[in-house]
Amino acid sequence: MNKNIRRTLISLAVAGATMMALPGTASAAGKITIMVGGITKMVYLPAKLAEQxxxxxxxxxxxxxxxQPAGVDAENELLAGAVQAVVGFYDHSIDLQSKGKEITAIVIFGQVPGEVELVSTKASASIKNMGDVKGKTLGVTGLGSSTxxxxxxxxxxxxxxxKEYSVLPVGADNTFIAAMKQGRIDAGxxxxxTVSQMLKTGEAKVLVDMRSVEGTVKALxxxxxxxxxxxxRNWLNGHKDDATKLARAFVKTLRFIxxxxxxxxxxxMPKDYYGNNKPLYIQALENSLPMYSPDGKMPVGGPETVLSVLAGFNPNVKGKHIDLSKTYTNEFVNQVK
Structure with missing residues (x-):
């Protein structure tokens, strides 16, 4: 679907979102639609794995x-009432509260971002760390995304x-790889x-690694x-039984991992997730395993770190009172035996 048409449809849906999101309102035929901000990304693997x-x-x-290729697009679909839930980054709940929207994370999949800042091998001579990005073009999944x-x-x-560098939305997977190969981005x-694919071909090097607890603490x-x-939040208030079942399904998935x-x-996983290179997929997954939460609970001190990061540069969040207790809840994962 043409992006402009999709945006128009989402905007029209906003008008009906209030009715759709009233507490107690059921989704059509009891179906729960979950929008994933890039379903093949390993950071979101628990979504597909739970289904499988x-x-x-x-x-x-x-x-x-x-x-949707970017979390910000998934977020827009949620706000429009087009979907009941999103698998995306927790930081959106803080960003949205600063804009008057009440979003609550009910299961935490990742203790750390699982993100890596890659620099193209061509640009690696001039970019040794994030202090070298002046005048460079940096790739992100989407504008307003967690990346x-x-x-x-x-x-x-x-x-x-x-203002001292350019940001280019390039999505993920193949579109990210193409952008770096073509020199449209210097780093991203x-x-x-995707990380393991690019490192194996020698087209990129790691600049910042947030796949592990150690790397994340160092970076953030x-x-x-x-x-x-x-x-x-208003969907949650009217659908606690559904929320409990979703939490149980995902906690079981995290335990499986x-x-x-x-x-x-x-x-x-489906064969199209790893194509003709299952060994590379397994290696990438091996690299990713440390990031997954063992129980779906919000890690102690986690919300404060995210708020500190966002307040450091985000004008929507900086200086505003954010009630972190409304951005997440362990109520449902705590019920899983």
Whole structure:
């Protein structure tokens, strides 16, 4: 669908969103549509894996997974009432609260972003760290996306403002790879399996690695809860039973990830996720395993780190009172035995 037409449809849907989101209002035929901000990204792997393992059906849920290449687009669909939930980065719930929107994360998938700032091998001679990005073009999934937030923050730690470099939305996977190959971006933020693909071909090098707790603390100063399942607060108030079932399905999925090898997990995924290079997919998944939460709970101190990062550069958040207790809840994951 043409992007402009899609945006128009989303805008029209906003008009009906209030009715759709009233507490107690059920989605059509009981279906729950979850929009994923790039369904093949490993940061969001629990969404597809839960479906593949049959955990939604075990809970009696009729779940449809849809995909948008950038989290900000998924967020817009949620606000328009077009979907009931989003698998995206937790930081959107803080950003949206600053704009008067109440979004709550009910399951945390990732203790850390799982994002990597890659620099093209061609540009690596002049870009040794984020302090070297003046005048350069940096790739993000979308404007207003979490990759955009994190890029701005990493540059700001070197006192470089967003006016001193260019940001280009290039999506993920193949579109990201093409942008770097063609020299349209000098560096960019992406996730697995794209990271492993580009490192294997020698077309890129790692600039900042946030796939592990250690790397994330070094880059951001603390744990940065990232991939999550979030919903509108008014939907949550009217659908606590559905929220409980979703939480149970995803916590079971996270436990499966923690108790199985990368190979065993890859065996559960659709073939088109790894194409003709399953070994590379397994290696990328192996690199990603440390980022997943073992229980779906918000890590202690995590929201404060995210708020600190966003307040460092985001004019919507800076200086505003943010009630972090409304941006997430452990109420539903705590019920999982």
């Amino acid at each position: 393992l049959g955990y939604f059906k075990e809970e009696g849920l009729d779940v449809e997974l849809q995909s 955009n937030f994190l890029t701005q923050y990493l540059a700001s730690r070197y006192n470089i403002t967003s 933020m992406t996730t697995e399996p 100063g603390g744990l940065y809860p990232a991939s999550s399942l979030y919903v509108q 923690k108790t199985h090898s990368a190979t065993e997990i890859a065996d559960k």
